[in-house]
Amino acid sequence: MKNEIVLFENQNVKLEVNMKDETVWLTQEQMGILFGKSKSTINEHIKNIYKEKELEEKDTLRKFGNSEFSDKPTNYYNLDMIISVGYRVKSKNGVIFRKWATKVLKDYMIQGYAVNQKRLEYLEKTVQLIDIAGRIETELKGSEAQEIIKVINNYSNALNLLDDYDHKRIIKPNGTKKNKKITYEDCKDIISKLKFGNDSDLFALERNEGLKSIIGNIYQSFDGKDLYSTIEEKAANFLYLITKNHTFIDGNKRIAATLFIYFLEFYNILYNEKGQVIDNNTLVAITLLIAESNPKEKEILIDLVMNFLVAK
Numbered sequence: 373m374k375n376e377i378v379l380f381e382n383q384n385v386k387l388e389v390n391m392k393d394e395t396v397w398l399t400q401e402q403m404g405i406l407f408g409k410s411k412s413t414i415n416e417h418i419k420n421i422y423k424e425k426e427l428e429e430k431d432t433l434r435k436f437g438n439s440e441f442s443d444k445p446t447n448y449y450n451l452d453m454i455i456s457v458g459y460r461v462k463s464k465n466g467v468i469f470r471k472w473a474t475k476v477l478k479d480y481m482i483q484g485y486a487v488n489q490k491r492l493e494y495l496e497k498t499v500q501l502i503d504i505a506g507r508i509e510t511e512l513k514g515s516e517a518q519e520i521i522k523v524i525n526n527y528s529n530a531l532n533l534l535d536d537y538d539h540k541r542i543i544k545p546n547g548t549k550k551n552k553k554i555t556y557e558d559c560k561d562i563i564s565k566l567k568f569g570n571d572s573d574l575f576a577l578e579r580n581e582g583l584k585s586i587i588g589n590i591y592q593s594f595d596g597k598d599l600y601s602t603i604e605e606k607a608a609n610f611l612y613l614i615t616k617n618h619t620f621i622d623g624n625k626r627i628a629a630t631l632f633i634y635f636l637e638f639y640n641i642l643y644n645e646k647g648q649v650i651d652n653n654t655l656v657a658i659t660l661l662i663a664e665s666n667p668k669e670k671e672i673l674i675d676l677v678m679n680f681l682v683a684k
Contacts, residue, residue, distance in 0.1 A: 378476055380406075382468050389473070390436070390448065391480065396473045397434065397448035406454075407463040417460045418453065426518050427452055427525060451477075452525050455502070459517050467506060474499040497672045498524065501661065508664045519657035523676070553591055554638050556584045562634055563627055574622040582619035589613065603639045608677035610635055612670060615662045625659045641681065650680045 376391040385406055390397040400418065404411045421427050432453040435445040449457075451473055458466025478499060501524045505517075560583070563576050590606045590613075592599040600606045613619075614628035632655070636642035642649060650658075658680075662673050 376480075380469060380472060382465060382472075385465060391476070392436075394477065395450040395452075396454070396477065397436070397450055398454055399446055399448055403449070403454060403457055406465050406469055407458065407461045408465070409461055409463075413461070414457060417457050418449065421453065421456050421460075424518070426522055427456055431525075452521075456518075456521050459521060470502060470506070474502060497675060500669055500672045501676065504661050504665050504669065508660065516657065516660065519653045520661065523654055523657045523661070552639075554587065554635060556587050559583060559587065559631055559634070562630060566623070566627060566630060572622050575620075576623050576627060577621040579619060579621065582617055583614065586610065586613045586617065586619065603641060604678050604681040605674070607632065607635050607639075607641075607681060608674045611659070611677060612662055612673055615659055616665070616667065616670075625663055629655050629659050636681070654680065 378389050378391055378396075380387045380389050387398070387402050387406060389402075398406065400411050400414045403409075403414045407414070422429050432450050434448050434450070436448050451470075454473075455466070455470055458470065505520045505524065566576060587610075590600055590610050598606075600609055611628055611632040614631060615624055618624055620627055633642065636649070658673075658677060661676070665673055
């Protein structure tokens with residue numbers, strides 16, 4: 373995408389938004405206007421976002437000037453940063469801008485500014501994730517919102533991976549294939565340990581042996597071939613189905629997350645050379661997204677989970 377300037381208008385806010393490299397860019401001053409905050413407040417939030425490693429400076433900050441956006445090089449921040457700051461200042465304009473920007477970017481992709489179909493698909497899925505997060509943002513604590521933003525940002529990095537793949541710079545990972553299987557009895561044993569000390573009499577009460585059905589589901593095969601061909605795909609569906617099918621009367625998210633970690637450990641893919649493939653905070657964020665998603669959004673959630681599990 374070449375540099376374009378698009379006008380954003382909402383009530384008393386009017387901004388000339390710069391579009392480049394498949395995202396939008398605003399200065400601190402523009403974010404201050406958008407969110408109704410001082411430039412110093414915006415600057416403080418950006419410093420904290422970098423300090424807490426919610427986002428990386430190299431991914432979200434560009435200096436544009438001269439032949440690009442202005443005569444003097446100025447710091448511009450991309451949509452990931454704009455969304456993150458918007459969550460922190462709790463601005464209604466931030467939600468409106470997010471929806472506007474994702475629609476504009478999608479329109480530009482469709483019109484041919486980026487013709488790669490896979491990149492378009494990933495952008496659309498990223499927009500879906502942002503929409504799911506938007507539906508539950510009023511229920512989130514500050515830390516939960518930040519972790520969900522991190523998850524979405526990590527997923528959006530798939531766009532860069534696809535670009536590398538298109539230019540033959542990386543080899544597409546295929547995932548892991550193993551023959552051994554977890555058992556219903558072992559899972560029930562793990563759940564019984566979770567129940568210990570729990571005050572709720574309804575915690576971990578299973579509906580109609582739903583867990584047994586899910587375990588059978590992830591190991592399904594047809595004509596000698598597994599329905600889910602890799603361990604990573606099985607794991608993603610395992611987490612999704614326990615969470616989304618309301619398998620237990622109480623404790624679905626906690627049980628799903630625990631069994632998911634057990635599943636990864638069972639197949640020896642919980643860790644790689646960089647450490648644990650999916651940390652606790654990320655797992656909480658993903659489980660929340662799954663729980664609040666529409667069943668029609670299953671594909672994007674499965675894709676999201678696998679994005680963390682398949683080595684890059």
